[in-house]
Amino acid sequence: xxxxxxxxxxxxxxxxAEREQVADFKKGKYQGKPDTQAWDNAPxxxxxxxxxxxxxxxxxxxxxTRQLGQNEDVRINQ
Amino acid sequence: MARMKFLCDAERCIECNGCVTxxxxxxxxxxxxxxxxxxxxxxxxxxxxxxxxxxxxxCSDAPCMAVCPVDCFYKTEDGVVLHDKDLCIxxxxxxxxxxxxxxxxxQAGAFGLRGKMDKCxxxxxxxxPDRSEAEFKKYGRNRLSEGxxxxxxEMCSTKALLGGDGDVIADIYRDRVVRRGKGSEVWGWGTAxxxxxxxxxxxxxxxxxxRS
Amino acid sequence: xRVFLLALAMQFAGAAWAxxxxxxxxxxxxxxxxxxxxxWRDVKAGEKNFTTIKGRETEVLVQPPxxxxxxxxxxxxxxxxxKFRNGPVTFYGGLLVTVIAVVILGFYFWKxxxxxxxxxxxxxxxxxxxxxxxxxxxxxxxxxxxxxxxLIMLFGKYLLLPVIGYTLFAWLTALGKNLHNFIAPLFIxxxxxxxxxxxxxxxxxxxxxxxxxxxxxxxARGEHIPSGRFNAGEKAWFxxxxxxxxxxxxxxxxxxxxPNFDQTRAVMQDAWIWHASAALxxxxxxxxxxxxxxxxxxxxxxxxxxxxxxxTWAKEHHDLWYKEVKSASRAPAxxxxxxxxxxxxxxx
Numbered sequence: 251x252x253x254x255x256x257x258x259x260x261x262x263x264x265x266x267a268e269r270e271q272v273a274d275f276k277k278g279k280y281q282g283k284p285d286t287q288a289w290d291n292a293p294x295x296x297x298x299x300x301x302x303x304x305x306x307x308x309x310x311x312x313x314x315t316r317q318l319g320q321n322e323d324v325r326i327n328q
Numbered sequence: 329m330a331r332m333k334f335l336c337d338a339e340r341c342i343e344c345n346g347c348v349t350x351x352x353x354x355x356x357x358x359x360x361x362x363x364x365x366x367x368x369x370x371x372x373x374x375x376x377x378x379x380x381x382x383x384x385x386x387c388s389d390a391p392c393m394a395v396c397p398v399d400c401f402y403k404t405e406d407g408v409v410l411h412d413k414d415l416c417i418x419x420x421x422x423x424x425x426x427x428x429x430x431x432x433x434x435q436a437g438a439f440g441l442r443g444k445m446d447k448c449x450x451x452x453x454x455x456x457p458d459r460s461e462a463e464f465k466k467y468g469r470n471r472l473s474e475g476x477x478x479x480x481x482e483m484c485s486t487k488a489l490l491g492g493d494g495d496v497i498a499d500i501y502r503d504r505v506v507r508r509g510k511g512s513e514v515w516g517w518g519t520a521x522x523x524x525x526x527x528x529x530x531x532x533x534x535x536x537x538x539r540s
Numbered sequence: 541x542r543v544f545l546l547a548l549a550m551q552f553a554g555a556a557w558a559x560x561x562x563x564x565x566x567x568x569x570x571x572x573x574x575x576x577x578x579x580w581r582d583v584k585a586g587e588k589n590f591t592t593i594k595g596r597e598t599e600v601l602v603q604p605p606x607x608x609x610x611x612x613x614x615x616x617x618x619x620x621x622x623k624f625r626n627g628p629v630t631f632y633g634g635l636l637v638t639v640i641a642v643v644i645l646g647f648y649f650w651k652x653x654x655x656x657x658x659x660x661x662x663x664x665x666x667x668x669x670x671x672x673x674x675x676x677x678x679x680x681x682x683x684x685x686x687x688x689x690x691l692i693m694l695f696g697k698y699l700l701l702p703v704i705g706y707t708l709f710a711w712l713t714a715l716g717k718n719l720h721n722f723i724a725p726l727f728i729x730x731x732x733x734x735x736x737x738x739x740x741x742x743x744x745x746x747x748x749x750x751x752x753x754x755x756x757x758x759x760a761r762g763e764h765i766p767s768g769r770f771n772a773g774e775k776a777w778f779x780x781x782x783x784x785x786x787x788x789x790x791x792x793x794x795x796x797x798x799p800n801f802d803q804t805r806a807v808m809q810d811a812w813i814w815h816a817s818a819a820l821x822x823x824x825x826x827x828x829x830x831x832x833x834x835x836x837x838x839x840x841x842x843x844x845x846x847x848x849x850x851x852t853w854a855k856e857h858h859d860l861w862y863k864e865v866k867s868a869s870r871a872p873a874x875x876x877x878x879x880x881x882x883x884x885x886x887x888x
Contacts, residue, residue, distance in 0.1 A: 252646050259638040266634050266698040268394050268626045273403040280402040282706050283412045286458045287405065288472040298475040312475040317492035320481065321500040323507060338576055345592060362593045367601040369579050371590035376565035378579045382601055391622040397693045398710045399701060415710035417717045419693065420799065421625075424809050427603050427616040432595075433799075440800025441721070508574070 331388065331407025332450050333494040334481065335501055336381045339508075340488035343368050343379035347480035347489050351383070354451065354479035355468025361432040363448040364480055381480070381489050384409060384430035384448035392422035392431060406472070407494075408450040413466050418442035450491070451478040586616070597804055606806070608813070621809040629813065633820035634695060640824040644831050647759070654762040654837045656852060664848040665865055672737060673847050679730035682723045687823045689716030694816065724793055731786045738778060741769040747860075748772035769861040777829050781822060788818040 278284055289309030293300055299315065301308035318324070343366050351357070351364045364383035370376040386409045393401035393409060400415035401422075420442050422431040436443030453470030456463035463470060471478060481491030490497040565578040582589070586604025588597075606617035608624035615623070668676070692700060692713055701709045750765055751772030757763040765771065770778065792815035795803060803811075834841050837857070843849045854862040 251649065252642075255642055255645065259642055262695075262699055263631070263634050263638060265702075266630050266695060271389060271393055271403055273405045273407070275405060280404060280410075281399075283400070283402045283410075283415070284455045285402070285404065285410070286473070288452065288458070288470075291458050291473040294474050301475060309475065313472075313477070313492065314496060316475065316477050316482075317496040318500070320477075320487055320490050320492070320497070321503065322487050323500075323503055338579065339574065348593065360595075362595065362598070365591050365593035365595075365598050367599065368590040369582050369601070370562040370565060373562045373566065375569045376562040376579070378565075378576060380583070380601060391619050394626055395622050397697055398713050399697050399706070400710070412706075415706055417710065417714040419717055420808075421812075424805050424812065425618040425622045427618045429597055429600060429603070429805075435800075439798050442799065 331494050332386055332452075332492065333407075333497060334383065334385060334450075334478075335490040335497050337488040337490070337501065337504070338378040338380050340486045341366065341379040341381060342486055342488070344485060346483060346485055347381045350479045350483045351448070354471070355449075356464075357446060357468065358434045361434055361446050363430070363432065363446065381484075382428050382430075383480070384426075384450070385428055386450055391425035391427070395421045395425045397421065404452065406450075406452070408452045408472075410449055410452060410454055410467075411445065411447070412455045413444045413446075414455070416444045418444055420445075422447075448478075451476070596799070596802060603805060606809075617806055617809060621812070624813065625816070629816050629820075630694060633816065636824045637691075637820060637827075640827050644827055644836075648831070648835065651760055653835055654759065656838050656856060657762065658852045658856065660839075660850040661852045663851045665851060665854060665862075666847060667843045667849040667854070668847045670847065673844060675730050675733045675737060676844055678726060679734055682727035682730065683826065685719050685723050686727060687819070687826070689713075689720040690816075690819055691823070692716050693720075721797060724790075724797060728786075728790045728794075731782060731790070734782055738770070738782075742775045742778040744772075744775060748775060764856055764859070766860055767858050768864075769858060771858065773832070777825065781825055781829070785818050785822040785825075788814055789822060792818070 272281075274281060275285075275287065278286070287306075289301065289306045290304055292303045293312075299312040301312045345366050348362060348364050348366060352362070355363065357363055364381060366379050366381045368377060368379045370378065386407060388407065390401065390403070390409050392411075393399075393403070396411075397419055398415045398417055400412045401409060402412070403409055418433060418436065418441070420431075420433060422445060423429070423433065431445045431447045433442035433445055435441065449467050449470075451469055451471035453459075453463045453473065454467035456466060458470050458473040469479070476482065478491045481489045484490075490500060561578045561582050565576070568575050568578055583601050584605065586600055586602055588599040589601060591598050603617040605614045606620045607614045608620050610628060611620060611623065614620070693716060696709060696713060700712075704712070745768060747766050749772075751758075751767060754763065754765050755773065758765055792811040795801075795811040796808060796815060799808075832840060833844065839850065839853045840857075843853070851862070854865070
């Protein structure tokens with residue numbers, strides 16, 4: 251009885267530590283919290299660029315185009 | 329893709345508060361909550377005034393996530409720190425822990441009782457289905473799912489505030505610094521926490537590179 | 541906690557200091573355009589700047605640096621607090637509560653409860669008045685609710701969450717948090733009442749020292765030690781727990797409970813450390829009191845439950861008080877013994 255209690259206490263204490271912060275997407279959930287990934291949506295009809303639904307690389311391309319749009323040096327000096 | 333980041337160029341920010349307004353408008357955040365704010369250092373002192381726009385910086389080792397008693401935070405594969413308002417209990421610990429004061433609490437009752445925490449989502453919504461009514465009401469617009477970047481950064485009139493993949497915006501910023509030859513102190517993790525080695529000098533105290 | 545004087549000095553010197561940083565920046569701007577080192581030093585110092593957004597500490601861009609006890613690196617206050625909370629407070633607090641619980645349970649299984657030596661006489665005397673019972677139980681029940689909800693908020697994420705899942709755990713913790721907030725005032729009021737009610741009987745007496753010397757003999761063999769209405773162990777619990785720890789826990793708790801007083805994050809971080817540390821110690825010590833009042837001492841629970849005790853029990857555990865009551869030098873707590881008071885049936 252005491253030994254079992256001690257074991258439970260020991261494991262309980264060992265569990266009380268910070269865990270590493272990872273992004274692990276499994277079955278529609280990030281560590282138990284449901285979410286959809288951004289590339290798992292179809293592009294809007296207007297104004298949101300082009301990518302294939304579910305294809306991460308094509309979505310990233312779209313985002314990258316958008317990001318480079320913030321570089322006004324390129325726009326001004328060309 | 330690396331991690332989503334904000335970068336604010338103190339040489340360019342003119343304290344127009346357009347990012348604050350854009351955020352409020354785009355996400356329709358509740359009264360009394362400001363996900364983004366512009367802080368001016370040396371306000372009114374000619375030649376020394378600098379402004380910086382600050383919101384959740386989506387830390388790679390987020391203190392808010394570490395102290396949350398119900399573990400309502402999560403990190404997406406783009407490095408965006410999000411939280412689930414259905415789990416939040418409004419204890420305020422994330423507000424104590426956040427270096428930037430990003431978590432905001434609408435008042436939910438007498439004596440300053442805190443409601444569900446609200447913070448910048450990098451315009452990435454939250455746990456509800458993307459672009460749904462419920463997601464918009466709780467977390468605001470999900471612009472990442474629309475192939476767009478955060479509204480604050482995209483509409484910044486002087487392009488002081490950059491948002492997006494850390495590598496890409498760092499490239500843009502580097503281009504800019506090379507062109508103008510100054511402003512190498514990048515606002516971000518390293519500036520806030522120091523270089524991470526005990527006893528090391530903070531980056532801001534090193535002699536300036538570039539034109540001197 | 542942190543270098544308090546330094547913080548205080550910075551408050552006063554703040555304006556002048558900022559001025560000099562600003563002048564440095566003006567100079568730097570002229571000499572080395574684009575070198576904003578003085579501005580970034582200002583940012584890292586965590587002072588108040590200017591913003592049009594009104595709110596709690598919105599003028600502070602980054603929290604000021606801080607170091608909690610045992611930390612050898614300075615970090616922003618929030619990060620330092622996170623490390624202190626998730627590190628020493630969680631670990632040593634958990635260790636303390638677990639070790640005390642295991643020791644008490646181990647003792648119970650090893651030696652068993654302290655039993656009465658003689659047969660109960662069947663004659664009951666009043667030990668606690670109705671008011672005392674009401675105050676004690678409102679304090680006790682609110683303490684348990686506060687303690688359990690507090691433990692859930694600190695350890696539940698690690699121990700309960702993996703077992704019951706996010707939805708149920710968040711519901712439970714939200715319930716716990718609201719109970720914690722709303723029951724706290726009841727606890728504070730009952731503690732204040734307890735302090736006034738029992739202060740006289742808890743004043744230390746010369747014979748109390750003997751109790752500490754012979755405490756082991758009492759626990760292990762049920763040996764008797766002279767004591768008044770409250771024995772020295774109860775007095776220690778009164779002064780250390782009911783007064784000292786309650787004051788720490790209540791004061792820091794009030795700071796945390798009312799954010800509308802616009803206290804800064806640094807104050808709330810410090811208050812949290814005091815609150816959690818004192819509360820964990822309080823919980824650990826309360827295990828001893830709860831054990832002695834329930835399964836640890838035969839007949840002890842009924843005293844507070846009904847307000848009456850058997851003469852044999854009084855004679856064996858609180859002889860000086862018993863003599864006082866019998867010699868009528870002290871009026872017994874009000875109320876006559878009701879017919880067939882419910883506890884301590886005579887043993888056959």
